[in-house]
Amino acid sequence: xxxxxxxxxxxxxxxxxxxxxxxxxxxxxxxxxxxxxxxxxxxxxxxxxxxxxxxxxxxxxxxxxxxxxxxxxxxxxxxxxxxxxxxxxxxxxxxxxxxxxxxxxxxxxxxxxxxxxxxxxxxxxxxxxxxxxxxxxxxxxxxxxxxxxxxxxxxxxxxxxxxxxxxxxxxxxxx
Amino acid sequence: xxxxxxxxxxxxxxxxxxxxxxxxxxxxxxxxxxxxxxxxxxxxxxxxxxxxxxxxxxxxxxxxxxxxxxxxxxxxxxxxxxxxxxxxxxxxxxxxxxxxxxx
Numbered sequence: 001x002x003x004x005x006x007x008x009x010x011x012x013x014x015x016x017x018x019x020x021x022x023x024x025x026x027x028x029x030x031x032x033x034x035x036x037x038x039x040x041x042x043x044x045x046x047x048x049x050x051x052x053x054x055x056x057x058x059x060x061x062x063x064x065x066x067x068x069x070x071x072x073x074x075x076x077x078x079x080x081x082x083x084x085x086x087x088x089x090x091x092x093x094x095x096x097x098x099x100x101x102x103x104x105x106x107x108x109x110x111x112x113x114x115x116x117x118x119x120x121x122x123x124x125x126x127x128x129x130x131x132x133x134x135x136x137x138x139x140x141x142x143x144x145x146x147x148x149x150x151x152x153x154x155x156x157x158x159x160x161x162x163x164x165x166x167x168x169x170x171x172x173x174x175x
Numbered sequence: 176x177x178x179x180x181x182x183x184x185x186x187x188x189x190x191x192x193x194x195x196x197x198x199x200x201x202x203x204x205x206x207x208x209x210x211x212x213x214x215x216x217x218x219x220x221x222x223x224x225x226x227x228x229x230x231x232x233x234x235x236x237x238x239x240x241x242x243x244x245x246x247x248x249x250x251x252x253x254x255x256x257x258x259x260x261x262x263x264x265x266x267x268x269x270x271x272x273x274x275x276x277x278x
């Protein structure tokens with residue numbers, strides 16, 4: 001899109017990711033990758049449950065949240081049912097349901113050329129985007145840098161992350 | 176709208192993308208690359224441009240992921256070759272429509 005002279009372009013997106021479900025992680029990855037594609041700098045700061053997206057043991061197995069997700073309807077896990085039909089949270093609690101919904105959603109995303117989480121992080125890293133883990137959350141969950149996937153640039157404190165985000169035209173987004 | 180570039184009159188949209196890919200030639204690509212501050216087009220640039228045109232002709236939808244998997248260029252190389260918007264700028268230079276996807 002053209003940028004009128006009176007509008008300052010976004011120069012950098014600093015995205016804080018605090019959720020560890022598939023639906024919590026993907027929007028952040030898509031926004032970061034999309035920023036790089038537009039020539040906008042991008043940093044991702046994973047904190048709290050967001051660390052699931054970086055930990056080697058969990059990142060290939062992230063699930064859609066089917067419990068306590070009031071917005072989830074029967075159409076969304078690609079069941080071919082109407083959007084007006086709610087997805088009962090009790091149903092979401094049945095073992096295997098979250099995995100099944102995740103499987104259906106992954107299939108749909110693959111069709112749209114949305115990569116799996118690990119590949120997506122590699123793509124963002126290759127494109128010059130930065131991937132950071134929150135030190136405090138790492139300490140809390142007893143994680144070490146070697147527990148995280150190899151594209152993590154650094155483990156940062158909150159202060160360091162803000163320093164990293166410095167500059168006019170930076171936007172900080174919390175997801 | 177009409178635009179004269181590299182001595183040829185071409186049809187472009189308001190963002191400068193060619194609306195008819197068949198009007199394209201290498202001289203036009205080179206001139207757009209200069210406008211986009213990409214500089215001189217090397218063999219590596221041209222490999223990407225030719226690949227984009229082939230894919231476009233086939234009706235394939237282009238994504239940054241598919242480019243990285245194409246074997247023509249890695250993601251890193253693509254960003255280095257076309258800084259400031261790898262898929263957008265390479266598509267503009269290749270005379271194909273602006274990519275519409277989010278990936």
